[in-house]
Amino acid sequence: MAEPLVLVKDKEGTIRYFSNVCTHRGNLVVNDPGRVRALICSYHGRRFDLDGSLITMPEFQDAENFPRPCDGLHEFPLLKWGPFLFAGLSAHFPMNSIIGQMNDRVGFLPLDQFKKEESHSKDYIVNAHWALYCDNYLEGFLHTYVYDESKLNNGTGAVIDKVEREDEWVAEGVQRGIRSAFYSSGRFSPTREQGVHQFHQLLVNKPLKQDRNDQKRKKKHSENDFPLTSQPLPGGT
Ligand code: FES
Numbered sequence: 001m002a003e004p005l006v007l008v009k010d011k012e013g014t015i016r017y018f019s020n021v022c023t024h025r026g027n028l029v030v031n032d033p034g035r036v037r038a039l040i041c042s043y044h045g046r047r048f049d050l051d052g053s054l055i056t057m058p059e060f061q062d063a064e065n066f067p068r069p070c071d072g073l074h075e076f077p078l079l080k081w082g083p084f085l086f087a088g089l090s091a092h093f094p095m096n097s098i099i100g101q102m103n104d105r106v107g108f109l110p111l112d113q114f115k116k117e118e119s120h121s122k123d124y125i126v127n128a129h130w131a132l133y134c135d136n137y138l139e140g141f142l143h144t145y146v147y148d149e150s151k152l153n154n155g156t157g158a159v160i161d162k163v164e165r166e167d168e169w170v171a172e173g174v175q176r177g178i179r180s181a182f183y184s185s186g187r188f189s190p191t192r193e194q195g196v197h198q199f200h201q202l203l204v205n206k207p208l209k210q211d212r213n214d215q216k217r218k219k220k221h222s223e224n225d226f227p228l229t230s231q232p233l234p235g236g237t
Contacts, residue, residue, distance in 0.1 A: 003089060005076070006030045008039070010050040017087045018052050019074040029073070039073070048073050082111025122161075126168045128175035131203060136171050138195035 004020035006029065022029050027043035038055060039048040047055045052073040060066050079086045081099050088095050126133055177183060188197045 004028055005087075006039070006073075007085075008050050008052075015078060015085065016050075016052060017076045017078045017085075019076070021073075022046055023054070023071050023073065024057070083114055084111070124164055124168060126171055128168075128171035131199075132171045132174050132178075133167065134199060135174070135196050136167050138199050140192035140195070141189070 006018050006020040007015065008018060009015045020029050021027075022041040022043065024041065024044055024046050027041050029039050029041050029048065031042075036050075038050065040046070041048075044058065046057045049055050052075050053069075054067040054071045057067070057071075076087050076089060077091060077093075077095065079095050079099060081102070086095055086099060188194075
């Protein structure tokens, strides 16, 4: 994601999600993780509280009507589901609806007891849109052209790592390719790309489908008894 963002937890434990862009001249406010009492922009010293509001700014004593609410850091909605935090850049993005669907399917799992197992975890940075990575996962051509299936069936760590690298290589290549002025879209193989086709349909129809689901859901539950295992974070809008 190209949008600079910062996650902040205050001493009461309230977590908030902000734009990490200073409202003065656009410098990044936070460059490294750490403990601070306030968020201070290193360019001209604008100081923000951990709730995003502007505290002080040097040489602005004579500025009229300052600070205004928009001089604080822009805050994004944040939702907690079990141990996971979800955020959306658009205030209209129906996070409740999506998490509600996830909850319907896997909400019975003891999510709050989930722990990250570091020895089984590995980070991969993929310089591509997430949907291209999903495309790559769903399609059937890969087994023919990219993977060595005999090794794949071994399932060892080294093989899984190699497959992951191959996935990244493909997704990043597609990311560069689709920026071409000479590419618009390609047709789907009837035998190998049913999954990709369905995924693209979901992406195209998402707003309509979510609206319908929202309406159904509203009928079933009022806002107050929405069946999430966790409610929106305090102060998380
Ligand atoms: S850009 Fe942040 S204080 Fe000027």
